[in-house]
Amino acid sequence: MTAVQEPAAGAEIGRDRRRKEDQRLITGRTRWTDNLTLPGMLHLAMVRSPFPHARITNIDTAAAKASPNVVAVLTGADLGEAQGACINAWPVVTDQVTPTHLPMPTDRVAFAGETVAVVVARSAAAARDASELVEVDYEELPAALDLKEAAAAHESGGTLAHPDLGTNVSAVWRFDSAEAGTGGDVEEAIAQARANGILIEREYRQQRLIPAFMEPRSVVVDPTGEQITMWSATQVPHILRFALAATTGVPESKIRVIAPDVGGGFGGKLQQTPEEMITFAVARRLGKPVKFTETRSESLLTGHHGRDQWQRLTLAATKDGTVTGLKVDLLADLGAYVAIVGGGVPVLGAFMFNAIYKFPAYQFQTTNVLTNKTWTDAYRGAGRPEATYGIERLMDELAAEVGVDPLEIREKNWIKHEEFPFTTVAGLEYDSGNYEAATARAKEMLGYDELRAEQAERRARGDRVQLGIGVSTFTEMCGLAPSRVLGSLNYGAGGWEHAEVRMLATGKVEVVTGASAHGQGHETAFSQIVADRLGVAFEDVEVLHGDTQISHKGLDTYGSRSLVVGGEALVRAVDKVIEKARVVAAHLLEASADDLEFGDGAFTVRGTDASLPITEIATAVFAAHNLPDGVEPSLDSEATYDPVNFNFPHGTHLCAAEVDTETGQVALRKYVCCDDIGVVINPLIVAGQVHGGLVQGIAQALWEEAVYDDFGTLVSGSFTDYLLPTAADTISFEIDHTTTPSTTNSLGAKGVGEAGTIASTPAVVNAVVDAVRHLGVNDVQMPCTPERVWRAINSRSSGGSTTEAAAPHFDSAEGEAL
Amino acid sequence: MTRISLTVDGQQVTDDVEPRTLLVQYLREQLGKTGTVIGCDTSNCGACTVHLDGTSVKSCNVLAVQADGSEVTTVEGLAGEDGTLHPVQEAFRECHGLQCGFCTPGMIMQTVDLLAENPDPSEEAIRLGLEGNLCRCTGYHNIVRAVQHAAGAGSDTERSGQDTGVTA
Numbered sequence: 001m002t003a004v005q006e007p008a009a010g011a012e013i014g015r016d017r018r019r020k021e022d023q024r025l026i027t028g029r030t031r032w033t034d035n036l037t038l039p040g041m042l043h044l045a046m047v048r049s050p051f052p053h054a055r056i057t058n059i060d061t062a063a064a065k066a067s068p069n070v071v072a073v074l075t076g077a078d079l080g081e082a083q084g085a086c087i088n089a090w091p092v093v094t095d096q097v098t099p100t101h102l103p104m105p106t107d108r109v110a111f112a113g114e115t116v117a118v119v120v121a122r123s124a125a126a127a128r129d130a131s132e133l134v135e136v137d138y139e140e141l142p143a144a145l146d147l148k149e150a151a152a153a154h155e156s157g158g159t160l161a162h163p164d165l166g167t168n169v170s171a172v173w174r175f176d177s178a179e180a181g182t183g184g185d186v187e188e189a190i191a192q193a194r195a196n197g198i199l200i201e202r203e204y205r206q207q208r209l210i211p212a213f214m215e216p217r218s219v220v221v222d223p224t225g226e227q228i229t230m231w232s233a234t235q236v237p238h239i240l241r242f243a244l245a246a247t248t249g250v251p252e253s254k255i256r257v258i259a260p261d262v263g264g265g266f267g268g269k270l271q272q273t274p275e276e277m278i279t280f281a282v283a284r285r286l287g288k289p290v291k292f293t294e295t296r297s298e299s300l301l302t303g304h305h306g307r308d309q310w311q312r313l314t315l316a317a318t319k320d321g322t323v324t325g326l327k328v329d330l331l332a333d334l335g336a337y338v339a340i341v342g343g344g345v346p347v348l349g350a351f352m353f354n355a356i357y358k359f360p361a362y363q364f365q366t367t368n369v370l371t372n373k374t375w376t377d378a379y380r381g382a383g384r385p386e387a388t389y390g391i392e393r394l395m396d397e398l399a400a401e402v403g404v405d406p407l408e409i410r411e412k413n414w415i416k417h418e419e420f421p422f423t424t425v426a427g428l429e430y431d432s433g434n435y436e437a438a439t440a441r442a443k444e445m446l447g448y449d450e451l452r453a454e455q456a457e458r459r460a461r462g463d464r465v466q467l468g469i470g471v472s473t474f475t476e477m478c479g480l481a482p483s484r485v486l487g488s489l490n491y492g493a494g495g496w497e498h499a500e501v502r503m504l505a506t507g508k509v510e511v512v513t514g515a516s517a518h519g520q521g522h523e524t525a526f527s528q529i530v531a532d533r534l535g536v537a538f539e540d541v542e543v544l545h546g547d548t549q550i551s552h553k554g555l556d557t558y559g560s561r562s563l564v565v566g567g568e569a570l571v572r573a574v575d576k577v578i579e580k581a582r583v584v585a586a587h588l589l590e591a592s593a594d595d596l597e598f599g600d601g602a603f604t605v606r607g608t609d610a611s612l613p614i615t616e617i618a619t620a621v622f623a624a625h626n627l628p629d630g631v632e633p634s635l636d637s638e639a640t641y642d643p644v645n646f647n648f649p650h651g652t653h654l655c656a657a658e659v660d661t662e663t664g665q666v667a668l669r670k671y672v673c674c675d676d677i678g679v680v681i682n683p684l685i686v687a688g689q690v691h692g693g694l695v696q697g698i699a700q701a702l703w704e705e706a707v708y709d710d711f712g713t714l715v716s717g718s719f720t721d722y723l724l725p726t727a728a729d730t731i732s733f734e735i736d737h738t739t740t741p742s743t744t745n746s747l748g749a750k751g752v753g754e755a756g757t758i759a760s761t762p763a764v765v766n767a768v769v770d771a772v773r774h775l776g777v778n779d780v781q782m783p784c785t786p787e788r789v790w791r792a793i794n795s796r797s798s799g800g801s802t803t804e805a806a807a808p809h810f811d812s813a814e815g816e817a818l
Numbered sequence: 819m820t821r822i823s824l825t826v827d828g829q830q831v832t833d834d835v836e837p838r839t840l841l842v843q844y845l846r847e848q849l850g851k852t853g854t855v856i857g858c859d860t861s862n863c864g865a866c867t868v869h870l871d872g873t874s875v876k877s878c879n880v881l882a883v884q885a886d887g888s889e890v891t892t893v894e895g896l897a898g899e900d901g902t903l904h905p906v907q908e909a910f911r912e913c914h915g916l917q918c919g920f921c922t923p924g925m926i927m928q929t930v931d932l933l934a935e936n937p938d939p940s941e942e943a944i945r946l947g948l949e950g951n952l953c954r955c956t957g958y959h960n961i962v963r964a965v966q967h968a969a970g971a972g973s974d975t976e977r978s979g980q981d982t983g984v985t986a
Contacts, residue, residue, distance in 0.1 A: 022911040025919030026903070026926060028853015028893040035852035125836075214857050214865060214920040214954050263855075263920030264954050296858035519918025519955050684914045688960055692917065695957030719862035719952070727948040727958040732941070756957075 012528035012538055013747075016684035019524045020543075024261075031260040033218035033233045038289040041220070042071055044279060045127035046298070047117040047134045049109035052145065052372040052712025053161070054138035056107055059117055067130035069122040074282060076104035076116070083281045084247035086272055086337065089239075089492040090344035092368070096171040099162045099370065101337040103274035103281070109138075110161060110336035111372050112712050113301040118278050120290065143372040143712045144168055147310060147333045151369045161336060161370040170334055170368040171343050175350050175426065177362040183425040184361035186316075189325025193316035197324070200315040200397045205781050206386045208308035208333065208706040210300050210716075211379045212724055213518075215263020217303060218293040219276050221283035227256045227549070228284065232276055235265040236556040237516055239340070239493075241548050243272040244280060259546035262518035266696070267378030268303055269518065270558045271340055275302075300717050305706050306379020308333035309346065309386055315394045316361075321402040321409045325361035328353050328390065332368045335375035341382070342375075343368040344491065348383030348477075351426045355391045356435055356475045356650060357413040362425040372712055378558060380696055380757040384476045392472045392762035393769075393779075400773060405452075406471045406766070407439060414473065421743075428477060430648045432740040435473060438674045442652035445672040445734050451656050459774055465658050467669070468771025472763035475650035478751030479744075480559030483642050496642040497561065498553040499569035501530070501577050503635040505622035507615035509534065509541045512638075514554015515566035516546045520753065521685040522562055528681055529567055529747070533574045534614060535601020553640070560649075560751025563681065568745045569641035576637035581617045584635075587628040588612055588620060647742040649750040651675030653759040657767035661775065664790030666702060666768055672734040675755055678741045679748035686752050690735050693756020699725050700757075701764035703783050723783075822886040826851065827895025835882045841875075842866040844882035845892060853894040853923055857952070864951030867924035868892045874931035876924075876950070893923035896930070906930050906968045915964030917955035924951050929965050938969055 024030060061073035076083060086101040104115050117134050121127035144150040144161040153160055154167035161168050177183030193199045220231040228250065234240055237257040245252035262269065275292055283290045294302070309332050316325040332346040346366040354362050381388075399409035415422045417434040424430060443449075448469070455467040480486075483494035500512040511530055515522055527541040534541075544550050557566075578598055585603035586593040589610050596603045602613040617635065620626065624633035653673040659666050671694065680686050703723040707716045716722040741748030761782070768784045769777060772793055779798040780789055788799030819834040826849060833848055845851040845868070856878060857865030866877040869891040877890075896904040906929045909915065916922040925948065932939065932947040939947060944965045945958070953961060 018911055019914065021919070022916060025916055025922050026893075026907040026910050027897055028851075028923050030853060030855075030919065032852070032855060032920070034856070035846075125838075212954060214863065214918065214952065215855070216857065262918070264918040266954070296860065296863070521917070688914050688917055688956060691957035691959035692955045693957070696954075718860045719858045720860045724862075724952050724954065726950075726952060727945040727962065730945075730958050732959055732962065733957070 012531045013681050015528065015682065017524055017528060017538065017682055019521050019685070020527060021521060021523050032215055032263060033220055033231045033260055034293045036220045036231055036291070038220070038222055041289040041291055042120050042122060042286065043124040043127045044282060044290055044292040045119045045124070045131040046115040046275070047119065047131050047136065049112060049114045049116055049138065051109065051138055051140055052112045053141040053143040054109050055141060056109065056116055056136065057139050058137040060135040061117060063133040063135070064119055064130040067126070067133055069126040070119060070130045071122065072120040072286065073130070073134060074118050074120070076102055076106040079104065079281045079285065082248060082284060084244065084277050086274060086277065087243050087247060087340060088338040088342050089340050090342060091490055092173045092343045092347050093171045094490065096338070096343065097165055097167060098170065098338045099165060103277035111374055112714065113374060115274055115278065118282060120282055120286065124293070145371060145373065145708060145712050147308070147331050147369055147371060150371045151331050151367055161372045168370045170338055170370050172365065172367050173347050174365045175363065177425045180427060182427045183359070184325070186325040186327045186361040186363040189316040189361045190314055190327060193324060197319055198317045198398065198401050200394055200401060202313050202394060202397060202779065204311040204313065204390055204393060206307040206309040206311065206389065207782050208376070209306045209379055209700055209704050210706050210722055211266045211268025211303065211306060212300065212722065213264035213266055213268050216294045216296055216299045217269065217273065217275065218291070219279045220289065220291045221279050222289040223283045223287055224289065227254055229256045229258065230276070230280060231258045231260055233262050233269060234259050235262065235269040235516055235518055235558055237546055237548055238514060238554045238556050240272055240276065248280065256549045259516050265518045266380040267306065267382055267558060270378050271304055297718050300722055301714050302374060304339050304375050304377040305335065306376055307386060308376050311386070311390045313390050313394055315398060317398055321398055321404065321412055323357060323359050323413050326353060326359050328364045330366040332366050333373065333376060334368050334370055335373045336370065337375045339375045339377035341378050345376070345378055345383045346386070347489065349387035351428055351477055352384045352387035353391050354425050355388065356415055356473055358415055359425045373708055374714065380693065381754045382559065384754065385697065385758045385761055388472070388474045388476070388758050389762045392474065393765065396471065396766045396769065397778060400778070410471070410473050429645060431645060431743045433475065433648060433650050433676060434738060434740050435650060437738045438650065438676050439473060439652040441674040441736055441738060442654050442672055445674065445736060446654040446656065446670060448654065464662055465660050466771040468657050468659060468767040468769065470655040470657065470763040470765065470767025470770060472653040472759045472766065474653065474759040475648050476754060476758050477646040477648060478560030478754065479564035479643055479647045480561045481643065482645060493555065494642065495555065495565070496640050497555055497566040497569045498638065498640045499566065499573045500638040501573045501636065503577060503618035505619055507540065507618060509536055511541055511543045511570065512551050513543060513545045513566050513570060514551050514556065515562035516554065516556045518557065520557065520562060521682070525563065525681045525685055526567065526570060529570060530574055533571060534577065535599065536615065560753040563749050564647055564742070564745050564751050565641060565643050567747055567749065568643070569639050571746050572639035572641055573637050576639060577635050578614070580635045580637060581614050583628060583631055584617050584621060585612050588617070588626070643744065645744045647678070647744055647750040649675060649677045649752060649755050651755060651759055653763040655763040655767040657764065657771060659768060659771040659789060661772065661793055664786035664788070664793065666784055666786070666789060668731045671731065673759065674736045674738060676738045676740055677752045677755065678750035679739060680737065681747070681749060687735060689752045690756045691733055693754060694733055694760045695725055695730055697757040697760030698764050700761045701782055701784060703729070705783050820883050822883055824885050824887060825889045827892055837881070837883055839882040840878050841880040841882050841885050842877035845877060851892050851894055854892045855920060855923060857920065862952065863921070864928060865921050865924040867927040867951065869927060869931065874928050893926055896926065904930065906933070909964040909968035913960050913964040913967050915956060915961045921951060921953040925953065925961060929968065932965065933969055939965070
């Protein structure tokens with residue numbers, strides 16, 4: 001850490017506490033959903049469509065039903081309205097085209113992998129065996145697969161993903177700074193730059209990615225109690241309960257959703273899935289507990305994907321590199337259905353393309369397009385990595401055009417630290433930041449000047465392996481979200497969070513949060529916050545979450561919101577406890593409440609040594625023998641906090657990469673970053689979030705892509721084909737922090753969960769391009785595979801699309817290419 | 819059905835299993851050893867790693883019948899009977915080598931095997947030795963630190979604390 005933030009003596013906040021969660025996880029004493037077994041429990045297997053678009057003409061279940069230990073085989077028609085529907089919570093425009101999404105469609109499938117029947121058996125193996133025996137007759141339909149073609153289909157007479165809708169365009173969402181009154185006219189800026197300035201026009205590809213959390217999704221439903229209980233590997237138990245109730249007609253009060261131990265999410269478990277709905281419906285129908293656990297292949301095929309955009313970008317600048325306008329035109333692939341956040345993901349990016357810069361004019365438009373592929377939704381960063389990639393790549397291109405260092409062009413355009421709070425051209429108010437400080441520290445960590453000198457030297461001598469230095473000075477909006485803002489964007493819910501603090505008679509403290517952890521370490525970080533504020537021991541705080549019967553109210557975990565929204569709710573609940581205790585303390589200490597001071601867990605009477613710990617007050621309140629008249633015998637308090645603003649972490653990430661110009665192989669040499677995430681609660685947890693985020697972002701730059709073939713089949717549908725990085729692919733990182741506290745929450749904290757992922761992708765690609773720019777390359781399409789880098793060097797292009805690159809090895813195109 | 823007898827985490831067990839039953843399915847479904855988990859179906863992820871007669875194996879890649887007569891150790895059998903953690907378990911906690919914890923049983927079991935073969939591995943040897951175990955949360959940085967910590971290879975507590983704060 002830099003010297004900016006040191007924990008106060010004895011304080012929990014700022015301390016690198018080892019995690020409370022770990023004891024169970026390292027000894028295998030875990031509660032993953034798939035671990036659950038209930039008496040009489042039945043198991044499900046899904047029968048899935050092999051075709052991306054087809055009419056279902058017949059489903060013959062007779063042979064499957066006759067298979068050993070099979071209890072039932074059910075189709076969408078069998079379940080009828082009881083199966084409910086999968087909802088979209090964010091129609092981004094009022095006339096959004098939203099296809100009906102039944103968990104099991106009855107007449108037509110819209111992507112390969114969609115469930116058409118479900119087998120219920122006494123064991124998972126028996127269910128899977130019988131699923132092979134379900135005979136489904138399909139009449140294949142043309143499939144809309146290519147994003148650009150699909151976007152134009154209503155004009156070109158091309159293939160429609162849903163023929164009855166008449167178009168593949170779900171929504172066109174637009175922001176224009178001149179119309180909004182937040183800036184000038186972008187077309188004017190572009191015209192001026194074209195006449196007498198610099199105009200950078202680029203088209204970038206955000207490839208399709210798969211969140212690939214390590215725990216496959218699993219769901220167990222027990223309908224035998226008065227409440228129907230669902231355990232699910234989900235990030236969003238509260239939202240899931242709402243969606244179950246809203247679409248099945250079962251009263252919300254009759255549904256309990258539990259997210260037990262959940263093995264990662266990254267946005268991939270922010271969903272109301274068809275599998276959850278089907279399992280719920282089958283359990284209700286049969287009156288027995290049922291379980292469905294997906295295989296990894298099913299997970300990759302049908303769990304929602306992320307990213308998948310084409311970005312047409314126009315950056316206008318004066319000749320000295322001062323940006324005068326930015327125009328963004330996106331095509332976003334929604335896949336076959338509009339998922340729960342769905343078309344809102346690219347819209348979140350609308351506020352971030354202007355990043356840390358002072359752009360006078362800005363226009364953003366996204367065209368959200370339906371195709372016959374797996375649906376897309378939030379994946380770590382959700383809209384913001386896409387935006388950050390676009391602008392950070394453009395800033396490097398502008399620097400190259402002006403002929404200056406990429407950091408110099410950024411400094412010329414960024415918001416200076418004395419200019420905060422700053423209202424951006426996208427209409428957001430950035431509360432705090434110091435881009436100068438973070439950049440200076442990152443340069444020092446990398447040895448920026450030395451590496452630039454080495455780069456020049458290797459370039460001069462024509463070294464086969466060239467060095468590139470990639471820059472990414474990112475910011476993001478996190479802490480989703482002020483409810484009024486969400487309302488103005490037509491989102492279906494609010495963005496508040498709830499917390500409750502219960503003072504137990506024995507001096508222990510139970511904390512209930514509406515955030516739903518799945519690896520983040522909330523139990524530890526929240527315990528530190530409560531321990532400090534309430535003056536109790538870290539070990540005496542128990543954090544409860546992820547069960548709608550315990551945490552009855554919440555909006556769950558995504559969008560780097562748990563600490564900055566959930567943590568703030570917690571602070572407010574604690575403060576209410578202290579105020580309730582103050583009244584009792586005054587009574588017991590026979591003093592005026594105004595004369596009491598609270599600190600280190602006890603009330604003291606000012607000017608005396610009379611003192612009473614809050615834990616003793618809790619015991620006294622439990623006994624309730626001696627309370628002031630009219631005071632209820634409880635200190636327990638709750639708070640629901642609606643944030644007043646987002647917060648805006650930022651940082652400077654620098655990547656040094658070596659590119660073998662003969663093979664196209666990219667090797668990471670050094671990666672450093674200096675992030676400003678405000679006040680750090682636990683540096684250990686923060687470092688872990690940054691490291692993991694970095695690798696996910698680097699993986700987008702270099703390795704990962706969900707690839708479909710011309711038949712609409714996902715060809716990267718297993719871990720042998722979808723290239724998740726291993727320990728051997730990655731390097732160790734150097735990370736540091738500067739601290740400018742957020743002014744919008746009392747902790748001074750900013751979100752960190754998504755920062756690494758948002759920042760690192762452009763840093764790496766900028767490094768790759770920087771290494772070979774002198775060879776005539778100004779773009780390499782992601783993922784920057786050796787083949788594509790090699791092609792870029794040899795054809796001075798971006799290396800071509802992955803459709804070709806992913807062709808089978810025996811394909812003739814491969815032979816010609818190499 | 820085939821009858822098998824083996825020792826799992828020090829406990830003698832005998833069961834009838836279908837010949838196609840994978841060792842991991844047997845451990846989880848018949849023995850309730852749910853500390854060992856299934857993360858994929860192509861033996862890429864290593865989440866199910868256990869020790870079979872002292873050597874790490876992916877238990878999704880071994881049939882239960884192949885373990886007949888053998889000794890199996892899972893993550894649940896690693897700590898001492900008095901609850902004392904194995905040094906590798908302790909190192910993963912100390913160095914924040916886990917987040918969601920799903921890959922952790924496999925990572926720990928693989929690390930124990932790796933260190934048994936090479937008690938003083940270089941960072942490169944650690945990274946290659948863990949190549950068969952996927953993690954999506956940590957970016958491997960702190961897993962590597964945890965292995966170094968467990969090995970005591972130039973990575974004492976002080977060093978580890980510094981890493982977690984920031985720089986190396």
